[in-house]
Each structure stands twice: as C-alpha cells, then as structure tokens.
Amino acid sequence: MTKRYLNDLPKIGIRPAIDGRRNGVRESLEKTTMAMAHATAQFLTETLRYFNGQPVEVVIADTCIGGVAEANMAAEKFRKEGVGVSITVTPCWCYGSETMDMDPHTPKAIWGFNGTERPGAVYLAAVLAAHNQKGLPAFGIYGEDVQDAGDQTIPQDVQEKLLRFTKAALVVAMMRGKSYLSIGSVSMGIAGSIVKDDFFQEYLGMRNESIDSTELLRRLELGIYDEEEFTHAYKWVKKNFTVGKDQNKETYKRSEDKKEEDLKTSIKMAIIGRDLMIGNKKLADKGFIEESMGRNALIAGFQGQRQWTDHYPNGDFMETILNSSFDWNGKRAPFLMATENDSLNGVTMAFGHLLTNTAQIFADVRTYWSPKAVERVTGSAPTGKASAGFIHLLNSGAAALDGTGQQNIDGKPVLKPFWEITDEEVASCIEATQLRPASTEYFRGGGFSTDFTTKGDMPVTIARLNIVKGLGPVLQIAEGFTVELDDHAHLLLDERTDPTWPTTWFVPNLTGEGAFTDVYSVMANWGANHCVMSYGHVGADFITLASMFRIPVNMHNVPAKDIYRPSAWGMFGTSQIEQADYGACKVFGPLYK
Ligand SMILES: C[C@H](O)[C@@H](O)[C@@H](O)C(=O)CO
Numbered sequence: 001m002t003k004r005y006l007n008d009l010p011k012i013g014i015r016p017a018i019d020g021r022r023n024g025v026r027e028s029l030e031k032t033t034m035a036m037a038h039a040t041a042q043f044l045t046e047t048l049r050y051f052n053g054q055p056v057e058v059v060i061a062d063t064c065i066g067g068v069a070e071a072n073m074a075a076e077k078f079r080k081e082g083v084g085v086s087i088t089v090t091p092c093w094c095y096g097s098e099t100m101d102m103d104p105h106t107p108k109a110i111w112g113f114n115g116t117e118r119p120g121a122v123y124l125a126a127v128l129a130a131h132n133q134k135g136l137p138a139f140g141i142y143g144e145d146v147q148d149a150g151d152q153t154i155p156q157d158v159q160e161k162l163l164r165f166t167k168a169a170l171v172v173a174m175m176r177g178k179s180y181l182s183i184g185s186v187s188m189g190i191a192g193s194i195v196k197d198d199f200f201q202e203y204l205g206m207r208n209e210s211i212d213s214t215e216l217l218r219r220l221e222l223g224i225y226d227e228e229e230f231t232h233a234y235k236w237v238k239k240n241f242t243v244g245k246d247q248n249k250e251t252y253k254r255s256e257d258k259k260e261e262d263l264k265t266s267i268k269m270a271i272i273g274r275d276l277m278i279g280n281k282k283l284a285d286k287g288f289i290e291e292s293m294g295r296n297a298l299i300a301g302f303q304g305q306r307q308w309t310d311h312y313p314n315g316d317f318m319e320t321i322l323n324s325s326f327d328w329n330g331k332r333a334p335f336l337m338a339t340e341n342d343s344l345n346g347v348t349m350a351f352g353h354l355l356t357n358t359a360q361i362f363a364d365v366r367t368y369w370s371p372k373a374v375e376r377v378t379g380s381a382p383t384g385k386a387s388a389g390f391i392h393l394l395n396s397g398a399a400a401l402d403g404t405g406q407q408n409i410d411g412k413p414v415l416k417p418f419w420e421i422t423d424e425e426v427a428s429c430i431e432a433t434q435l436r437p438a439s440t441e442y443f444r445g446g447g448f449s450t451d452f453t454t455k456g457d458m459p460v461t462i463a464r465l466n467i468v469k470g471l472g473p474v475l476q477i478a479e480g481f482t483v484e485l486d487d488h489a490h491l492l493l494d495e496r497t498d499p500t501w502p503t504t505w506f507v508p509n510l511t512g513e514g515a516f517t518d519v520y521s522v523m524a525n526w527g528a529n530h531c532v533m534s535y536g537h538v539g540a541d542f543i544t545l546a547s548m549f550r551i552p553v554n555m556h557n558v559p560a561k562d563i564y565r566p567s568a569w570g571m572f573g574t575s576q577i578e579q580a581d582y583g584a585c586k587v588f589g590p591l592y593k
C-alpha cells in the first residue's frame, strides 16, 4: 500500500499571548506565559492521538505574542508547520484584536487563566468580543476556580474544554482537502446518496469524486489489484470466518461453486475499494501508475443496489471489513465506506471516527419495538433498559465488526482504537460473526452479509446528518445504550427481518421532553433511513464539532452542562440554545463559503 492519505496530519498551534509593555510588565510575565503554553502542549500530546495512533503534534509560537508583529510571526510559523488548530493561552491582560488569530478557517480557542494578580479573564472577554465583532467565532476557556499566579496545573474543567475543543478542531482540519468518493451513483432513490457537492465544498472543505461501478469491474477483470494480497486475504478469510447458513429458498440458492466465486469477488472488491480510496504502490509496479495514486478519499460510498447487486456480489463484505479496525493485514484504522452511497451517513461516520478514533457502526434505523408489540410477538414484555421499548438498528453491509462488542475493558464490552485492540479481541470479533450467503431475493448477484449481534450495555451515540431544502445541513444525535434481548425474543424479532445482517438493539436515553419523550419519539424524529452508531456518550463532541462547521443540531439528549460552542453562540440567546444555534449557524454560514 502507498503511504496513507493524511500523512501530513494537522498540528495544533499554541499562541502564548502577553501584555506587550516592556520595562517591567512583559518581562515579569514571559516565563509564566510560555510555561502555560508548554503545559498545554504537554497535556495535549500526552492525552490525544490522531486516528493513526500517533500522538498529536503541537507547535508553540517562537515568542510570546504582545502585538500584531508577533501575531503575524506566529501565523507564518503555523502556516509553514501545517497548523490546523489554534489555542491562545494567557495568564494576563493583552491587547485583544492586536494579538488574536485572524485565520478564518482555523478553529480557535482562548484559555484565559483565572487568576487575580494579572487579569487573564479580562483579556479573554476582550478578545472574544473582538472575535464576535469580526465574525471569527472562538471558544472561550476559563477555569471555574481561581488559581494562584505561577500555578502550572491545568484544572479539570479547563482540561475538559481543551480536549473537547481540540478533538473537534482536529476533525475540521483533518477533513479539509480530502475527498468523498462515490462508487456508482444514487442507490434506490436514497436522498443521502444524491451527493450534494456544495455541502461538501462549503461546509467541510472537501472534494467530491465520482466513478462508475464499471471501474470495479475493470479492475476485477483485468486483475488490477495485488494478487499476492488477494491470496493472503482469501486464506485469512477461509481460516478465520465461519460461513453461516444459506437461508435462501431452494429455487434462489446459488450453487456452492458460485458462492465460492462470490466470496473471492467480495474479497477482491474490498482490496480494490481500498485501493480506489488511498492508492497502492503495488499497482504502479504492475504498470498501473494512475490507479496506484488513489483518490485521497477519506470517505467512500458504494451504490451497490441495485444495478451492481442485481448482477454481481453485494458490497457487504467490502464495506464491513473496510470499516473495521482490522483485516488480513492486521490492525489498522478503519477505511470509511458508506453503504448505499449514503454520503450523509458517510460524513457522520467520519465525524464519529475522527472524534473517537474507533470504528463506526453504519445501520438502518429499522424498527421501533414498543413493549406492547414485543409482548404480543414474544409472549413477554421487555425488561431492564429495554423495558420502554427499543430500536432495531440493522443494515445489510457496512457495520464494522468492532460492532460485535467483543473488545473489553474490565470485562465490559467496548470499542477501542485499533492500537489498543488485542489479537484475542480481533479473533473474538470474527468468531462472533458469520458470513452469511446474501439474500438472493434482494441481492440477485449473491455475496456475503455479516451476521452478528451487538453485545448489550455499551454506552453509544447514534447520529445522522440531514440536508433540508432552505435550511441546509442539520445534525441529530441520540445517546443511549445497546441492549441484549433473551435468546427467544432475539430470534423471534431478528428472524422477522433479514437475519443475515448485523443487529444492534438500541435504547436512547430519555429526557421526557420533545424528541426524547419516549423511544417511539426518537424513531419518529429520525431524519432518514440510516444512522451511525459511535461508541461512548460522545454527543457533546458531535455538538462542538457541528458548531465549528456551522451545522445546527436539531435534536439531541446531551446534558446542558456538556454543551460547548463558540462564545458568539451565546450572543444569539442563552435560554433557548437550540434557537441560538440555528441563528448563529445562519449568520456565520458555512465555514468555507
Ligand atoms: C436490501 C434492502 O434493499 C436494504 O438494503 C434496504 O432496506 C436498506 O438498507 C435501506 O436503507
């Protein structure tokens, strides 16, 4: 494989701002201000990693920033170093608009030290006012409890804000300049696969590329993939995966020979899909130099249904394995591929993955099961977390195998970044999965779906981007838990749909209000057929990220105390923050407009 796209990952730039008055004031503050920058840098590099497992890289301005000249020197250094995120820190009063970061596309935060000797908070207020007045939204950070001058510890609440801001800001910087690659076009009229290039360009700073599915066919037929890799991958699949029951009616069953061919094609499709996204230097060795380059795609989408799947094996194996944290080459970051070319779910997967570094579960929001309906069908009402009903998340492809919930911390199911996953956990994820011959009534060309059931009791968040005419993109978020049903209920409910697909039973956290009045309301307010499930209660991170892209959040159940947006949002109202969000997003408009 070629070196992966995003090999130049954006760095975090720290700007120590200072009171520029020489002969006393500035000199007395130099050390403390620089120390604050170093403490922040150390905290971030020790805590955060990029999706490839490397610790985040931080650059500190060469001098403290006392005025415009030094602000410019920092900006130049940051440009050369590839800084994509800026954090200004200061323990003292400095000169607002003279020291501020003016780059319109770099997400910005300012930490004003809460002390008494020198007024860091006064600067914070002044510079945020300048940011707001100039239409350059910035996040304010101000510790709740007063610290003594020279105290170099970063209080817990400041740490939380630094992390929430930096994680989201890095996502903005990592997505910029990358591509969404459509393989095929619109799948079955699904709106998310009517790819909106204006949205990608103006909101995310991304490109759109589109290729016909015949490119897959050409590569399959002409052998434009690494045959050695295929042989290795095929052996790995044969050795590790169980092929489950073919549940097709006799008349629609494919022969064993055909299914073996389908499996081979499915594996080749996965290799080719990845090559299309990021390239592969082995292809250049074979004379396919153009193909070896890849397409700088952070996200891809595969139309599949119906023209491809009516004739060729479906994309389920390709989507599942690419989205997982491992394959025949070992553990590695997921390659994001949206099923049914649902670009809006694809982008939501990128948000979730880049925020958490873990694999994402792409799913249909399939069925709301009320307690009454469950009782009618299974003979008993659901209990525990499932007692108020639950939602069946299910789709033929795309759900990462990490979604089995077979990774553990202290005996509890989790999804981990790939570098923390053990070999045993990879084996367990595979063991918990069956490759099932695809339903040939849906997929005439055969293929293999991945059948698993997600472990219960995992804190998770489902999210979805929607585009609304006249409004633009909006994000919806629901935090909740996975649940497990008893075997009897599980089998009855699962068999009613397509049991060859991965199932997750999901229960949202209810607030008793609005869309979170009950489980039914969450389902009823979902904006499309798909969602993305991310591990953890990460709704607050999604909200912060959405505000950076100026995407309003129309529905969420994140506790108010965790909501963190740029200071300007407060200027649009403080009691009805959902309306303030809409107002701010409208006024600021897309980040790259
Ligand atoms: C096989 C079917 O067409 C499914 O793929 C379909 O119901 C969906 O997933 C719709 O999102």
Ligand SMILES: [Mn+2]
Residues within 6 Å of the ligand: 339, 340, 363, 364, 395, 396, 529, 530
């Ligand atoms: Mn679907």
